[in-house]
Amino acid sequence: MPNLMLTNRCNFNCSYCFGQDQMPPAVSPLDMTRETFVQLIDWTLRDSSNGIMVHLMGGEPTLHEDFVWMAKHALERKCELKVFSNLASKHAPEYAEELKDAPIRWVVNVNPPESRTKDQDSNLKKCLQVLGLKATLTFNMVPEPVAQEWLIDLICEHNLARDIKVGFVLPTLSHKNEHLEKKDYPKVAHRVVDFARRCESFDIKLTYECGVPWCAFTPEQMGELWHLNSTFFSSCNSVLDVTPDGRVIYCLPLATFRSPHFTKFQSYPEAKGWFEAVLMPYRPLGSTSQCFKCTFMKITESACRGGCMARVLHGAQNVGLGDENEKV
């Protein structure tokens, strides 16, 4: 179940974007070809023992002129489809209309309203109106406090799925993007709990993106989040991404870590196994000096892992970055 990056172009320029090492201007603009896409669907279906979910993402996937064709092709091949989009591009409303009855889940990344132009705002709302319950909002917590009530308004006005996926903005391996530092976690955790309280009265629950260390929350906050039906869970066990030119990366924050071409692996599970083996030696390090002696990390090897691996590897020495031609 890979994330297929249809294009590395995006219609936003978010300061926190953890994909920016893989996007212009860091690299040239690039769209996935139909041929590569078809090959990748074949590759995904070669071993479907873990299901046949395919995620379409970007950049902004609706900027790709073949977006609808690709979505339909994946559906024809019986893939279960999820699209990660901001739905604010020029053609997004037309695509949403065309695909509204298809069995697709839409995960919509949204920033505060003031970050959208009038047209972008209008496009987003047209899409949400069409997609309704098929759309789930996702929102990134940045270091500075920002208003969040507008998320509740969007859900209620457009009858969207009643959950919000919350991300703590992650660093890229290069740490060039705006991201949370460890010192930011307590205040952001406080804001999350506060937001969960407000969401609960609208029967909205929070779920969480990867890479958040469990010690960001206190036991009391954990208990309250459970009480509010916004139980905290975050891990680092990424669905692999495939770039427009067919290179496999562990996740966007680790885009500059290792990136063999997908044709070097027989199947998706083989690629996933390879990446996990490569990362395994770094897992116990954690992202801070406290992680080494953390009981929780030792108990739940599959859960916390000390937060985002981009933070772990940034602090590690002599990390092998590999190259395009590396043997796997």
Added chain:
Amino acid sequence: MPNIFITDQCDRGCKFCFAKVGPWSESYPRRALTFAELQEILEVKSSQPKQVMGVVGGEPLSYPQLIEAVNLMREKRIFAKIFTSGSCALADGLEKLKEQGPFNFIVNIDSIDSYTPERRKNLERFLRTFGPMVSLSCTIVDPERDLSFLLDYIRDYGLMRYIRMGVALPIAGLAENEYIRRERYRDAGLRFLELAKKAAADNVSIGCDCGFVACMFEISEIGWLMHKGMKMQFVCGPAMDIGPELEVWHCFPLSRMPRVSLRKYKSLEEARQALQSMADQLREKYGPGIFTRCRECRYRKRGQCSGGCLGLIVPEQALSEVKPKIGSSVSQGDPSCPISC
């Protein structure tokens, strides 16, 4: 995760055993699976994603073709979790299983002084042989009883650092086994909490099996337990035990409820829905939960807690009154029932 009910034979005789009655009747006589039936089950399973299956009994180690069964599961890329007492005599050649992974044993265990000398010897041999492939399971029968002995086993034999904790559950409508009465649930929760505190200090995680309810704990306790890496869940769903003739029953507390046949339903998911639909009907009529307060409970309404085991509240005669349904009206339950985790 569905379970293959591989054999009805067991020589342990636990007073709390909820499998002792089972779904057996004149029209469904008790027996072990034939190897052909096992192959048929694995054919259905291997067409599904998430290749994990429990192997339960009875005592699976007493199944004469266990090694062949595990090999077959491996060929089909199905990860086997074998539930055992670990204290029966090991059949010749069973040690070979050690080289035939990947799979793991879940050993339902008691304190060492509760075993006869012979069983103690068997258990020690088993744990020494399979140590790192073993995780422990323990059922709280008496909330007064200290459970620290579990951590000693993990230390002494280098076992996996996870313990699956259950509460002793009744067989619906029957008084055949020992189980924890509702008024002792809070005490059982406190016992779980006490063990968790010691386990956390030993870098061991413990988790809730079926039948736990949220109100066994204070909210602050749930927060603390989660923060320490304990796996807290209070949701019930079909365990899906698959027995002879590929008949599937919901779980042992509800083993007298109608079964569904894997030969009739197209997939395990359809069979799961059919079983869930019958549990839904019982919960609606006799529930929703084991306490009257469950009716108004926010956690139950939001699906965070199912309200406990139906075995505690459903009379025996009601079990035959329900009919299986499939479709969108069936509640989700918990598709991966923790009984087998």
